[in-house]
Amino acid sequence: MRKKIVAGNWKMNTTVSEGVELAKAVVARSAEVPANVGLIVAAPFTHLVCVADAVKGSKVEVSAQNCADHEKGAYTGEVAVNMLVSAGCTWTILGHSERRQYYGETDEKLVVKTRLALDAGLGVILCVGENLEQREAGEHFAVVKEQVENVLFHFTAEEMGRIVIAYEPVWAIGTGKTATAEQAEEIHACIRQVLAGKFGAQVAEDTTILYGGSCKPSNAKELFAQKDIDGGLIGGAALKADDFIQIALSF
Ligand code: 13P
Numbered sequence: 001m002r003k004k005i006v007a008g009n010w011k012m013n014t015t016v017s018e019g020v021e022l023a024k025a026v027v028a029r030s031a032e033v034p035a036n037v038g039l040i041v042a043a044p045f046t047h048l049v050c051v052a053d054a055v056k057g058s059k060v061e062v063s064a065q066n067c068a069d070h071e072k073g074a075y076t077g078e079v080a081v082n083m084l085v086s087a088g089c090t091w092t093i094l095g096h097s098e099r100r101q102y103y104g105e106t107d108e109k110l111v112v113k114t115r116l117a118l119d120a121g122l123g124v125i126l127c128v129g130e131n132l133e134q135r136e137a138g139e140h141f142a143v144v145k146e147q148v149e150n151v152l153f154h155f156t157a158e159e160m161g162r163i164v165i166a167y168e169p170v171w172a173i174g175t176g177k178t179a180t181a182e183q184a185e186e187i188h189a190c191i192r193q194v195l196a197g198k199f200g201a202q203v204a205e206d207t208t209i210l211y212g213g214s215c216k217p218s219n220a221k222e223l224f225a226q227k228d229i230d231g232g233l234i235g236g237a238a239l240k241a242d243d244f245i246q247i248a249l250s251f
Pocket of ligand 1: 236
């Protein structure tokens with residue numbers, strides 16, 4: 001049975017102390033969340049050590065939002081995968097549309113980063129998703145398929161066991177405009193089909209695929225009821241512990 005996950009992407013929000021408070025508030029309610037639902041908080045780099053400390057002993061895991069594309073050395077301002085591990089992270093998000101759009105993250109770079117992250121022992125939450133123009137042109141299936149192939153086809157079936165995919169239609173991120181459950185489900189099913197073609201039916205069946213984009217307590221239930229939607233990558237609603245937990249209780 002594949003794992004259900006609700007992950008909060010805090011993006012560039014909260015100070016360190018606010019982040020620690022938020023993490024503690026999530027931990028305080030985490031026991032309400034069923035054992036088969038994983039909880040992850042993706043905090044800014046500056047917060048990771050303190051947030052990892054705040055969640056210690058609970059079921060909440062800590063993720064970074066990005067990592068460097070080099071192992072170490074003269075790359076001013078970058079944060080390497082072994083630093084993330086040493087800070088207490090067990091995951092990193094990679095390929096978020098905001099990084100693709102504003103920081104020139106390419107599929108080629110994502111192959112390098114995913115390789116480094118897996119080799120360091122981190123799990124990877126790889127984000128894919130079409131933008132509005134692509135959706136309106138009817139290219140959404142092709143775009144997502146290509147993103148999945150370009151990155152994940154460089155990895156093995158075994159490595160897929162440590163990779164989670166997050167489908168985040170760019171037009172639904174932070175816009176209040178959620179994909180309908182049907183729109184999300186048909187892309188998730190398509191991703192699973194792409195995985196089956198490359199890695200076999202079992203890997204496709206076992207891979208956790210999250211939905212992200214204006215997911216909130218009021219719509220999580222309908223989204224999570226779809227057979228290929230295994231949870232969510234939550235932005236805005238993850239900044240309120242009660243909303244985040246409410247979403248995690250929506251399976
Ligand atoms: P929102 O939930 O704020 O739309 O953000 C989604 C997202 O980008 C999570 O990574």
